[in-house]
Each structure stands twice: as structure tokens, then as C-alpha cells.
Amino acid sequence: xxxxxxxxxxxxxxxxxxxxxxxxxxxxxxxxxxxxxxxxxxxxxxxxxxxxxxxxxxxxxxxxxxxxxxxxxxxxxxxxxxxxxxxxxxxxxxxxxxxxxxxxxxxxxxxxxxxxxxxxxxxxxxxxxxxxxxxxxxxxxxxxxxxxxxxxxxxxxxxxxxxxxxxxxxxxxxxxxxxxxxxxxxxxxxxxxxxxxxxxxxxxxxxxxxxxxxxxxxxxxxxxxxxxxxxxxxxxxxxxxxxxxxxxxxxxxxxxxxxxxxxxxxxxxxxxxxxxxxxxxxxxxxxxxxxxxxxxxxxxxxxxx
Numbered sequence: 001x002x003x004x005x006x007x008x009x010x011x012x013x014x015x016x017x018x019x020x021x022x023x024x025x026x027x028x029x030x031x032x033x034x035x036x037x038x039x040x041x042x043x044x045x046x047x048x049x050x051x052x053x054x055x056x057x058x059x060x061x062x063x064x065x066x067x068x069x070x071x072x073x074x075x076x077x078x079x080x081x082x083x084x085x086x087x088x089x090x091x092x093x094x095x096x097x098x099x100x101x102x103x104x105x106x107x108x109x110x111x112x113x114x115x116x117x118x119x120x121x122x123x124x125x126x127x128x129x130x131x132x133x134x135x136x137x138x139x140x141x142x143x144x145x146x147x148x149x150x151x152x153x154x155x156x157x158x159x160x161x162x163x164x165x166x167x168x169x170x171x172x173x174x175x176x177x178x179x180x181x182x183x184x185x186x187x188x189x190x191x192x193x194x195x196x197x198x199x200x201x202x203x204x205x206x207x208x209x210x211x212x213x214x215x216x217x218x219x220x221x222x223x224x225x226x227x228x229x230x231x232x233x234x235x236x237x238x239x240x241x242x243x244x245x246x247x248x249x250x251x252x253x254x255x256x257x258x259x260x261x262x263x264x265x266x267x268x269x270x271x272x273x274x275x276x277x278x279x280x281x282x283x284x285x286x287x288x289x290x291x292x293x294x295x296x297x298x299x300x301x302x303x304x305x
Contacts, residue, residue: 050263053111070119073098075109086155090117093162124200126170157183165189183272191230218253247300
């Protein structure tokens with residue numbers, strides 16, 4: 001009888017130990033899933049906008065008699081619905097043309113944007129960007145164009161990389177058609193020190209539209225072309241009370257920043273041109289995604305007052 005009691009006791013202890021072990025495993029599994037869900041949450045919108053949008057993309061080239069612009073390159077939603085579409089005008093970095101970053105511009109167009117660029121390899125004045133804007137507006141009024149009456153002239157943004165960041169700023173500030181531009185995005189915009197040495201003058205205090213400025217944390221950006229203090233100075237120099245955002249994408253450098261940050265570039269223009277409710281979560285609220293996406297972004301600041 002004593003042996004039976006001992007056996008029952010041993011079995012009971014083993015069962016209890018097994019139950020405790022299973023419970024601990026379950027707790028660990030739940031904790032791991034919660035951590036994974038948190039990671040997925042903070043990454044989810046950027047990931048969503050990094051994949052192609054719902055639109056198949058068409059492409060066309062238009063020759064120009066203006067040596068400043070060369071040909072115009074245009075990406076657009078291939079099967080256009082009976083509505084008007086927002087536009088993004090591109091300012092090129094030093095030595096680049098629209099062809100250089102065609103995959104990025106095709107990606108933007110897949111999210112419902114018409115994108116126009118040109119061949120200007122020295123775009124800092126903003127002149128060629130202003131001319132691209134004029135040309136896309138011309139196509140909107142041209143009965144023979146597939147873009148005829150397809151452009152929402154109240155939803156036009158501008159984007160520039162490196163020297164093109166200077167060009168985008170000047171396109172916003174210095175031309176008769178600047179009032180058409182409603183949102184600006186610059187990637188690794190050349191800092192004031194480099195720009196001054198090269199004669200690329202610009203003044204961000206004139207900007208009065210939503211502005212998202214980014215750079216990478218790699219050596220070239222952080223040490224030379226677009227260091228953190230340059231972003232901070234630009235951010236602090238904006239007098240506008242519209243949405244202003246800065247941030248640095250981790251572990252990428254100057255040449256890759258336009259491509260690697262394309263998810264939030266899409267989110268930015270969906271937010272500021274289309275008022276997209278989902279995309280707004282990246283930039284608005286106490287838990288704005290870009291502020292908690294610390295695995296991929298740092299030095300983020302947002303002002304909206």
C-alpha cells in the first residue's frame with residue numbers, strides 16, 4: 001500500500017511538473033508572438049508601401065527642344081479610371097537623369113501617381129523641375145495626350161535627391177508655377193556648406209508646404225553630403241505651420257537612400273496629396289509609425305502645429 005501511495009505521489013509530482021513546464025512554454029510562446037507582432041506592427045506600413053501598388057504602370061518619353069531638360073520621362077497608371085491623378089515632379093541628383101532611378105519612379109506610379117522627370121544632371125536651380133511641371137500641365141490640357149484632363153492640379157508634389165534636393169527646394173520657392181507644388185520630399189539634400197561652395201544657393205525658410213526630409217546614416221551622408229546637423233538646421237529653419245518631418249534611415253548611404261526609403265516616400269505623398277487615412281498613421285499621432293520604427297529609422301522629428 002505504501003509503495004502504491006509513493007507511486008501515486010511520484011506520478012502526481014511528474015504531472016504537476018509537466019503542467020508547469022507546458023505553461024512556461026506557452027507563456028514564452030505568447031511573449032515571443034507578442035514581440036513578433038510588435039515588430040510587424042512597427043514595420044507593417046513601411047513594408048506595405050515598399051511592395052508594388054495596385055496599378056500597372058505605363059511609360060512614355062517626350063522629346064524636348066530645351067537642352068536644360070532633355071527628354072521628359074513619364075510614368076503613369078496604365079489603365080486610368082474616370083478620375084484625376086496626383087503628380088510627382090522629380091529633380092535629379094548630380095550626374096543623374098530620371099532613368100537613373102526609374103525603378104523608384106515606376107514604384108511610385110504603381111501607387112496611383114503620375115511621375116515626370118527629365119535629363120538635367122545639374123538641377124540645383126529648380127529651373128528644369130519647373131519646366132517639367134509646365135510640361136505635365138501642358139499635357140493635361142492637350143486633347144491629343146493620354147493624360148488629357150487626368151491630372152489633379154491641386155495634388156502635385158516634388159521630390160529631389162542630393163543636388164536634386166536643392167532643385168526641389170528652389171522649384172518650390174522661386175518660380176511663377178511654384179504655387180502648384182503642394183508637398184516636398186528630399187532625400188540626402190546637399191547641405192548648406194557643400195551647396196555654398198558650389199554656388200547652389202537655397203533658402204528653406206521660404207517653404208510653406210508639407211516637407212519630409214531624410215538622409216542615410218552611412219559615411220557619405222552622415223560625414224559629408226547630408227549630416228545630421230544639416231537636417232536639423234533645415235528642419236528648424238522651416239517657418240511654416242504645416243506638417244514637417246525629418247528622419248534618417250539606418251544603415252544606408254547616399255546612393256541607396258532614394259530606393260531604400262521608398263516605402264515612406266509613397267506614404268508621404270499619399271498622406272500630403274491624397275489625405276490617405278492609412279498612410280497618415282506613419283506621420284500623425286503619438287504613436288506615428290516612423291517614430292516607433294526604431295529598427296530602421298532614427299533622429300525622427302515631427303512638427304504639425
